[in-house]
Amino acid sequence: MKVDNLVDHLFRHQYGKMVAILTRIFGLSQLELIEDAIQDTFSKALLSWRNKMPDNPEAWLTKAAKNRAIDLLRSAKAQAHRMEKLDNGPSALLLEGLFLEKEIKDSQLRMIFTACHPALNPGDQIAFALKTISGFGTREIAAALLTKEETIKKRISRSRKTIIDRNIQFEIPNHRNLPSRIKRVLEVIYLIFNEGFHSTAKHDLIREELCTEALRLCQLMLKRAHLRTSEVYALFALLCFHTARLESKLSDQGEIINFKDQDRSTWYWPSIQLGHSAMMKAVESEEFSTYHYEAAIAAEHLKAPSLAETNWANILKWYSELYKIQPTPLNLLNQGVVLQQMGCYDKCWEIIQQIDPDKLEQRKYLYYSACADLALQEGNSQEAICFLDQAIARVHNKIEKKYFLEKRNSIVSNNQ
Amino acid sequence: MKEYMMIFVGADYQELGLSPEDLQGRMGKWWAWSAKMKEAGIIRGGNALHSSGKRITGPDRIVSDGPFVESKELVGGYYVVTADNTEEVVKIAQDYPDYDLGGAVEIREVMVFDQ
Structure with missing residues (x-):
């Protein structure tokens, strides 16, 4: 039996899904217990699969999660002080419903909004999101963010504590708060991607995984009609455009390749196409976000058959528009670099x-x-x-x- | 051909708190190893063991929880394989995936009683 039979990152993705579903059932206050229980289930799966892999590993894990949920419910019911809470708790039928694909996505979205809740320390949000939504281990997160594992553990437990102290609800925010909450979600996704793309990590594998994870989260946001703002589309387009040249950024020897020397034929076409169709949706709106401009710039680079044929004038225009709504020194520096390319x-x-x-x-x-x-x-x-x-x-x-x-x-x- | 039991000691995954990605990677190594042995047609059996259990001791047959050993001494599973001699099993056991987690393999020949 080959390892290839197992979907890439199956365990990690299943972890995120299960945490989300079980949190829907037991509430955010039980997050630590839930994560421990899932960790436990995985260790057991590993032992029982040692000799023979189940025909459908994903279904196996889901079933294990369901059984685990039932176990937890039973033991919780046995504890008298929890009786009251669980009387209005989920019935078996409801439990079944939560394992439907649509509901799983819904639970994951709730978890995204939880991780990006304004009450959480901005610095803690990424670590918490990567652990709880994406199923990374604390050691992996530490390596990706170039921090000590202890720091990551602290950030995660601080987030859990804030969630309990502030009694944060496991929900997708209501209409009044939704626009600002979506903005923060997009910021966190953007930061996760940047951590991966700008390779602050020494470990290249983790670097790429952060990028794909950001894409996956963005895609999840696009799955719901009322979350699908033009900004989400623009961010998705931006991530696709950048991802398209992720491969060409590094040589086989793991050396960075200057943008001007990158082999443009290695740019990943399907990713560019995906980005373009998202961009078409994004520009249907009147108002443009920073992601719109950043995506436009990235697209302009991808359009050019060679560096010499780059439309620098267009890029400069997008940068100055971007600078108007986001006057950061980095955007100014980028304008400078473009002017340099233009010979000015x-x-x-x-x-x-x-x-x-x-x-x-x-x-x-x-x-x-x-x-x-x-x-x-x-x-x-x-x-x-x-x-x-x-x-x-x-x-x-x-x-x-x-x-x-x-x-x-x-x-x-x-x-x- | 003789039969040997490879006993896996230590490396309790639950206690080590491996990440989902780590676990998946480990699983791949176990599969690769068991596939290799299956292909060679040497596997006679094997299983993983729960880390908890019961222990019966003394003339009064006192039953207590757990094997009461430190987790690093805990038997986590076994394989029975056929081989010509211990050296051959030592070679087979090179692919045991958990040495890096402090795990160990104990090799014992299965005793055959002549009738």
């Missing part, structure tokens, strides 16, 4: 000088990298090396660091 070096300096590199925080190295490129264009290789050194001192990712070091070396050897 004076204008580029002008923009770059407006930027306070400290405000770019962990992306500060990108500023120095842009400055280095600019200095190089002007033939000032000494200055370029100085800037590159600053970039090297601030970049965390090993692959990117290596890229800068090589660039520095080539400048040095060209000048000898």
Whole structure:
């Protein structure tokens, strides 16, 4: 029997589903108990599958979850102090209904909104979401977010505590709160994707999984008519466009490939197509979000048959629109880089000088990298090396660091 | 051909708190191993064991819970395989997936009584 017979990430995805369903039955206050119970079920599945895999592993796990729920209900009923609560609890029929595909999705959406509840500490939301919705282990989350496992555990338990203390309900918010709540969900999905895409993680496998996970969550949001705002479509399009070139970003040796040297034929076409159809839906709206502009920029890059044929003017236009609604130093820096591509070096300096590199925080190295490129264009290789050194001192990712070091070396050897 | 029992000691998954992804990966290794042995036609039987149980001791046959050993000494399962000698079983046992979790394999020859 081959491992291939098991769907990729079956356990992880099933974990998220089961947590969501059981939370629907027992309430968010029982989250810890539920997660322990599911962990338990999985360990047991592993032992009983050792000799023979069930014909339908997914159904097997679902059935195990259902049985587990019934067990838990029984033992809860046996405890007198819980009697009252469970009298109006779910009947067997209702329980059955919750395991239907549509209801599972509904429970997962409730969990997404719970994880992105404004009462939760923004820094804790990602860790909590990755554990509870996506079924990542604390060690995996720590590796992906470049944090200690202890920190992740603290964030998760703090979230659980807040949920109980604030008596947060397991629901999709009502119409009045919905728009702002959707916004926060999208922010969290976007952050999860960014963590993966900008490869802060040393572990490449986890990096990619964060991206696919963000896509999956976004897709879940698109499954419900009243959650399907133009912003959700735009974010989905953006994620698809970025995902399309995820492969081409890294060489087989795991080295970062400069955008200009990426093999455009390796861009994943189905992902681009999916992004385009989402984009068509997204632009039906009058109002454009940051995701609209970011997606437009990404699409513009994908459209160009080669870097030289890129429509930089369009990209600059989207960046300045984006800057109007999101005036961040990073968006300004991006405008600078585009101007540099267009050969407008004076204008580029002008923009770059407006930027306070400290405000770019962990992306500060990108500023120095842009400055280095600019200095190089002007033939000032000494200055370029100085800037590159600053970039090297601030970049965390090993692959990117290596890229800068090589660039520095080539400048040095060209000048000898 | 003789029969040998490989006894798996330690590496209690429940206690180790492995992530779903870890568990799935482990499962793959177990399958690969058992598939390899099946293909070689050497498997005679095997099972996983619950970590809890009963223990009966002493002349009064006192029944108590659990095997009362530390989890790292706990027997988690076994396979019975056929082989020519212990060295061959040692080779087979190289693929046991849980050494990295502190697990161990104990190999014992099944005794045959001549009539």
